[in-house]
Amino acid sequence: MKEKSIHRDAAFDIYNEVPVKIFIIDRDYRVVSANAKFQKTFGAWRGKKCFQVFRQIEDVCSKCKVAETFADGKERNFVMSLKDRKGDPGYYRIFLTPHRDAVEKITHVMGMSVDITERERDIEQHKSILDNVPCFITVIDKDFKILTANKLVRETFGKDLDMYCFESYKKRSEVCEDCPARLAFQGGQTHNSLQEGYDKEGKKVVYMVTASPHTMKGDKVDSVIEMALDITKTFFLEKELGEVRDFQDVVLHNATDGIIASNADDTITIYNPAAKKILKYPFETVIGKKRGKEMYPRDFIESINKGSRPVILQESKIRDYKGKEIPIILSGTRLKKRNGKIVGTVIFFHDLSDIKRLEKEVLDAERLAAVGQTVAGLSHGIKNILMGLEGGVYVVNSGIKRDDNALVHQGWNMIQNNIEKISSFTKEFLGFARGSTPKVEMIDPCAIAKDIVNLYRDATRQSGIHFKTKFQEKVEEAAMDPKGIHTCLANLISNAIDACLMSDTKNPEIVFSFFEKKGIICYEIKDNGCGMDYDIKKKIFTNFFTTKGSGQGTGLGLLTTRKIVQEHGGKISFTSSPGVGSVFRVELSRRRLPVPKEEDEQP
Amino acid sequence: MCYGLQVMKKILIIDDELDVVLYLKTVLEDHNYETRAAYDADSGMKAALEYMPDLIFLDIVMPKKSGISFYKELKEHRCLRDIPVAVISGVGNAYGLRGSTFRNLIPDSNITAPQGFFEKPLDIDALIKFLDGVLDHSKL
Numbered sequence: 001m002k003e004k005s006i007h008r009d010a011a012f013d014i015y016n017e018v019p020v021k022i023f024i025i026d027r028d029y030r031v032v033s034a035n036a037k038f039q040k041t042f043g044a045w046r047g048k049k050c051f052q053v054f055r056q057i058e059d060v061c062s063k064c065k066v067a068e069t070f071a072d073g074k075e076r077n078f079v080m081s082l083k084d085r086k087g088d089p090g091y092y093r094i095f096l097t098p099h100r101d102a103v104e105k106i107t108h109v110m111g112m113s114v115d116i117t118e119r120e121r122d123i124e125q126h127k128s129i130l131d132n133v134p135c136f137i138t139v140i141d142k143d144f145k146i147l148t149a150n151k152l153v154r155e156t157f158g159k160d161l162d163m164y165c166f167e168s169y170k171k172r173s174e175v176c177e178d179c180p181a182r183l184a185f186q187g188g189q190t191h192n193s194l195q196e197g198y199d200k201e202g203k204k205v206v207y208m209v210t211a212s213p214h215t216m217k218g219d220k221v222d223s224v225i226e227m228a229l230d231i232t233k234t235f236f237l238e239k240e241l242g243e244v245r246d247f248q249d250v251v252l253h254n255a256t257d258g259i260i261a262s263n264a265d266d267t268i269t270i271y272n273p274a275a276k277k278i279l280k281y282p283f284e285t286v287i288g289k290k291r292g293k294e295m296y297p298r299d300f301i302e303s304i305n306k307g308s309r310p311v312i313l314q315e316s317k318i319r320d321y322k323g324k325e326i327p328i329i330l331s332g333t334r335l336k337k338r339n340g341k342i343v344g345t346v347i348f349f350h351d352l353s354d355i356k357r358l359e360k361e362v363l364d365a366e367r368l369a370a371v372g373q374t375v376a377g378l379s380h381g382i383k384n385i386l387m388g389l390e391g392g393v394y395v396v397n398s399g400i401k402r403d404d405n406a407l408v409h410q411g412w413n414m415i416q417n418n419i420e421k422i423s424s425f426t427k428e429f430l431g432f433a434r435g436s437t438p439k440v441e442m443i444d445p446c447a448i449a450k451d452i453v454n455l456y457r458d459a460t461r462q463s464g465i466h467f468k469t470k471f472q473e474k475v476e477e478a479a480m481d482p483k484g485i486h487t488c489l490a491n492l493i494s495n496a497i498d499a500c501l502m503s504d505t506k507n508p509e510i511v512f513s514f515f516e517k518k519g520i521i522c523y524e525i526k527d528n529g530c531g532m533d534y535d536i537k538k539k540i541f542t543n544f545f546t547t548k549g550s551g552q553g554t555g556l557g558l559l560t561t562r563k564i565v566q567e568h569g570g571k572i573s574f575t576s577s578p579g580v581g582s583v584f585r586v587e588l589s590r591r592r593l594p595v596p597k598e599e600d601e602q603p
Numbered sequence: 604m605c606y607g608l609q610v611m612k613k614i615l616i617i618d619d620e621l622d623v624v625l626y627l628k629t630v631l632e633d634h635n636y637e638t639r640a641a642y643d644a645d646s647g648m649k650a651a652l653e654y655m656p657d658l659i660f661l662d663i664v665m666p667k668k669s670g671i672s673f674y675k676e677l678k679e680h681r682c683l684r685d686i687p688v689a690v691i692s693g694v695g696n697a698y699g700l701r702g703s704t705f706r707n708l709i710p711d712s713n714i715t716a717p718q719g720f721f722e723k724p725l726d727i728d729a730l731i732k733f734l735d736g737v738l739d740h741s742k743l
Contacts, residue, residue: 387724391626394727398629407629414622502666533669578668 021092021113024099025050025066032108041115043085054082069096069109079116090117136207136228139214140165142185144175147223156230158200165226169197180211184224188213195228206235258328261335261346262292269344278328278351280321292345300332300347309333314519314591318349327352359592363569381425388418440596442477445485445521445588449514452489456497465500465508472515479593484564488572491557492525492584499529499582521588528581561586569593611637612738615654617647617673618662618691626725627660627691634731644668648676651683657738659688661717671709678714687737689719689730 015022016036023034029049039045042053050066051057060067065076076096083089092113099108130137131151139148144164157168165181166172175182180191190212197205209228213221252259258275262268271286279295286295293301297318303311310333317325332347395411398404453469460467493512500508505528513524565572569592576582614636616627624640631638639654641647643665651659659677663670670690678684719733 383722383724387626388622390724391622391629395625395629398633401633410625411629414625417622530667533672 019114021115023050023111023113024108025111026108027070029060029064029066041084042082056083056087065094065096066109066111069098070106073098073100073106079120082113090115091120092116134230136169136209136226136230138165138168138226139223140181140226141223142221144179144181152230156199156205157197169195169228171198171202180209181224181226184211184213185221188221194231204232205230206232255348256350258349258351259346260286260292260295260349261344262295263344264342266292266345268292268295270346275349278320278326278349279318296332296345296347297328297330300330304332304334304345315352316349327356359569363566363592381429385418385421385425388414388421392416392418439483440479440481440594442596443480443482444475445478445480445516446471446473446475446514448480448482448485448489449512449523451486452493453512455490456493460497460510463497463501463508465497465510468509468511470511470513470515475514475516475521478521478588478590479596480568480588481564481594484567488561488564488586489523489525491561492523492586495557495584496525496527496529496582499527499531501529503528503530503579503581505529505581519590521590523586524583525585526581526583531578531580531582532576533578567594611635612657612734613637613639613654614658614660614734615647615650615656616640616660617642617644617650617665617670618660619643619665620662623662623691623723630725630727630730631734634734636734644670644673644676647673651677651686655682656686658734659686660691661688662691674717675709675711675714687718689721689733689737690717691721691723691725 021038021041023038024032026032031045031048031050031053034045045053051061069076079091079093081089082092093116094113097110098106099110101107136153137150138146138153140146146163146165166175180193183191192210195207195209199205207228207230209226211224211226214223214225216222252272255274258278259272260275261270268286268290297316299316313330316328316330318328320326328349329352330347330349334342335344335346336342392411392415396408399407399411496510509528511526515522562572565586568588570588572586574582574584614631616624618624619642628638639650641650661670718737
């Protein structure tokens, strides 16, 4: 009896102290009994229904497990979220067992619950970590079937469970030849490889996969965890970058222009074959060895140091391997990042040696042509004088025959005039011929124009001609023969004055302009004088002729002018219409100007 | 008009160069031609209308208006267009005004080319022979 009592007491203690919450529910969902642990967790239970205790609601739960147990009499084991007496939710593993009476009728359901909130939280946390890791994670079994896949896998590749990894990742129907998971299964080692798959929309995905053994069965690998990093963007960027680099290489290698570039430290990093062809430095002595300042032309460095804009030098010189100066046209710039930080310098240049030689040949040809025209003109000028002399002699003879003193006198005058003409013609012609080597020096091209204005100001004022000037100031010095250009401009101004004097214009005017545009130095003389007819225009440069009447002018002025202009590599052009006036324009391209002699060529 | 006396043929010289005018004038007078001179195209036109010459010697390159312009005006003038013209060219063969060169300068096909072309220095014998031919002057 005492033993029985001890057993009952013990059973009661166990009932209350076992770390499991025990409860008994009848068919009306009433909690009819519960142990102390239950009461401690879920609070007072007497007279309450299970849903009131567990969930603090007033109606039976949908899919009530207790009701199911009453119905089928099976034991149950499941995890459920319940609220404790404070209303805090938690996870509980619950076992339900039907309690039968003597006639096997289920009268009550006995429940036991264990708090697994912490464990569930751990699992959730792991799952959350798994889902939020920025890489694809799958666990696969020996048959390559996916056991677990994280969110990124599901989102990227679509359906995952009940699929083979090759189906999910690659949309194929059999194991890949280079499957890293297979290697992990076989050798028990971790394997890495670069793989390409297709996402659920069929777009290519490139990923770096690491397959490691996950669980073992005995000494065999049972499952493998595959972790893959999506490098699609990186991969394509790298591919693109590679293509750009290849393209640049092709451009650099095939460019006909020399290209040299240096980095922020001024070390040469690019020196293309065209640059080598021009400069002849071997590649190995330049790239990584030389500095930009050793290679780039000095005028380029000076310009680039002055400002940040790209520099274009129509005429520069670069020294080759042997120190020889090569004429080049160059464009170059500092290379900058968007934030303005200098990352290097680059120059593109074209060898002008051939062009220079051709230009010189053309200039020589033009000069020869000028000589030819001069000789043709010379014979014509002599013809004119000859006719004057012949005529004079004839008139004198005729006067003697007729005994007409006045006629004799007129004839003599004619002879005298033409002898004077020979004299001045010879002087001018000698000047024309002698001045064949212009003395070139660096001068202000505008200063010459100003000299001319001073020279002709009085003459124009006396003739009632309005003499206007339009001069551009601050033009850079240019290589010119000052005497020659002076002669040219004097000739043109003097012609313009004559043209004004020959016309009936009420307000005779000469406009003398000087300006530089795009490397072309330009002198322009415009008059509103008599202008010229088509046939005069056609001939003014091609022969020694003058419209200035007897005794005035030799017809050498414009020819001399043109010769000097041609010697400066320039051209002279004009427009003219009778009664309106003429415009003469001398254009000297800086690129074609002669080179100043360092020393005067004194005999 | 007097019978028995042959009327002297009248020649108008248009040239801006005084030397040329004096030379031609003397030569023509020595060969019994009556002459008059004008020193530019406009006064030449005026003189032509007043003087009604039998022939005109015409310089091409003159200030203000060229001989070409004058020739065109002359040929378009009802009273003057039949007057024969001899061109004196001071500027070489290119201005010989023969054939196509003339047509380039005066595209109007109604205008006939000048009868004579003379270059400086003048070949006097050829010039006189030309005048005799054109003006039938040899009988004087």
